[in-house]
Amino acid sequence: MERFLLKNIDSPDSAGIGEYLRTGGYASLKKAFGMEPADIIAEVKAAGLRGRGGAGFPTGMKWDFASRDPKFPKYLICNADEGEPGTFKDRPILEKNPHLLIEGMVISAYALKSERGYIYLRGEYPHARAVLDKAIAEAYEAGFLGGDVAGSGFRFDLSVHQGAGAYICGEETALIDSIEGRRGQPRIKPPFPVNVGAWGKPTVVNNVETLANIPLIVSMGAGRYSEIGNPECPGPKLFSVSCCVERPGVYELPMGIPLREIIYEHAGGVRGGRELKAVIPGGISTPVLTPDVLDCPMDFVNLPKRGSMLGSGAVMVFDDTVCLVRVCWRAMRFFEHESCGKCTPCREGTGWMRNILERMEGGFGRDGDIELLQDIARSIMGKTFCPLGDGAAGVVLGFLRNFSDEFMYHITNKKCLAESG
Amino acid sequence: MDIMDEIRDLSRKYPDRRGALLPALYVVQKEAGWLSQEALDTVSRALNLPQATVKGVATFYAMYRHRPMGRHLIQLCTNVACMIMGAERLVDLISGRYGLEPGGTTDDGRFSLVIMECIGACDRAPAMLVDTDFHADLTADNIFEILEKYE
Secondary structure: OOOOOOOOOOOOOOHHHHHHOOOOHHHHHHHHHOOOHHHHHHHHHOOOOOOOOOOOEHHHHHHHHHHOOOOOOEEEEEEEOOOOOOOOOHHHHHHHOOOHHHHHHHHHHHHOOEEEEEEEEEOOOHHHHHHHHHHHHHHOOOOOOOOHHHHHHEEEEEEEEEEOHHHHOHHHHHHHHHHOOOOOOOOOOOOOOOOHHHHHHOEEEEEHHHHHHHHHHHHHHHHOOOOOOOOOOOOOOEEEEEEEEOOOOEEEEEOOOEEEHHHHHHHHEEEOOEEEEEEOOOOOOOOOOOHHHHOOOOOHHHHHHHHHOOOEEEEEEEEOOOOHHHHEEEEEEEHHOOOOOOOHHHHHHHHHHHHHHHHHOOOOOOOOOHHHHHHHHHHHOOOOOOOOHHHHHOOOOOOOOHHHHHHHHHHHHOOOOHHHH | OHHHHHHHHHHHHHHOHHHHHHHHHHHHHHHHEEEEEEHHHHHHHOOOOOOHHHHHHOOOOOOOOOOOOOEEEEEEEEOOHHOOOHHHHHHHHHHHOOOOOOOOOOOOEEEEEEOOOOOOOHOOOOOOOOOOOEEOOOOOOHHHHHHHEEE
């Protein structure tokens, strides 16, 4: 497939505005200024773009809600807090194609009548910080940001707000708290950020990849754009493939491509020709799957039918040498560390699940531990403010649904099935 | 520029002073590598925020440090992809060579080690940051070649 989001990233100067302009950059912005804001929102709706951060909410609908709210000012925030383990898909845009993101943000801001934007960048990406600061300075210099964008009379200011190591801030209401200078703890919804967001004003939070799709929709038009990938949720999609494959990396492919093609054609198959044991399709928070789902189309519609989610499109591949009890334990250590502490079921439950998995992994598992884990997971599911708790519970339930034999083996034999094979 | 001015300058990017709290904490942390009580007080004064507010926020986020750090900060990822690709062995090797445990600092003040929760480089795992330098594709063979460059 032709690359749109990662176009040009192999060029050494791809992050510079000169190279971006030479290859047609900011042409969509000029086209957008010839359109009415409402028409751009209609175009994004017609294109069927769904948010690429994980939830898959229709972007045009989110914009519509925010634009109908009469409060002013409105804020546009780019969620670049890519913290979901296994996920590194936004990194090439941030580090190598930052002007695509800036162009997408300016068009979005024009459509939303927002004058102020922030890029909420995770603290763990210091290189991206330097690249973005430089790109934003270049865009101001060239008149694509500031008081009179490209001579249109439209004003838009943009800056980077750097996070400081909190996964929870990828959740949009916690992210807003963090931008306001608070502890990043999710807020109850409703009201939704589109009505009551940053500093109480209508706020749109969109993922990096979502915003990077906007120039493409404007230049191609909704009709041609929606021909890419699955018509039910179209567009190009970035997949970050990692763990036991020959060629880990970020691949831009049509939405709905079968998992098998991603792993075997693009990522070069399982490393060393070993046997595929398990796949996490969308980042650590999405339930693990068995190899019999390899022909499932990778999109927001089909993965839920197989008991998982597209999430961030982070494909984690495990071969037969990997101990899944250990993977599950490490994932839970992560959730325990990252729970913000606001909701008791998540704060306490993630720690207890980690504790049980740790003793199981260390050869001290007890009869009934599997049922105990399921019981704790179900006591978290649906009982927390934000999806972190559900994610942690879903991970455990997913592993136990599909690989209970391996967990049972660990309890009975006090060692890994993977090492015994 | 005076540090108070630098912090007040940051607050111009936000509709109120409090918005500048996270970036202000980074500014003062850069001075000494960690947030002393004095550093927190500076932020509190510059942004006219209660000390408890500043401390409450500073202690929420993993990348703010609350005790003195070594001259170089190693942030090594051991999350799932890095773990599968051998990060735990690197933790053991670092511990063996420098007597440095996760969360600790070497006696000579050269290194501090912090375990990171997903550095977002799973395709080049294991990976780490040393100060703000990114290093990936780490192995038992190259880890000390890299670390020894940091005096």
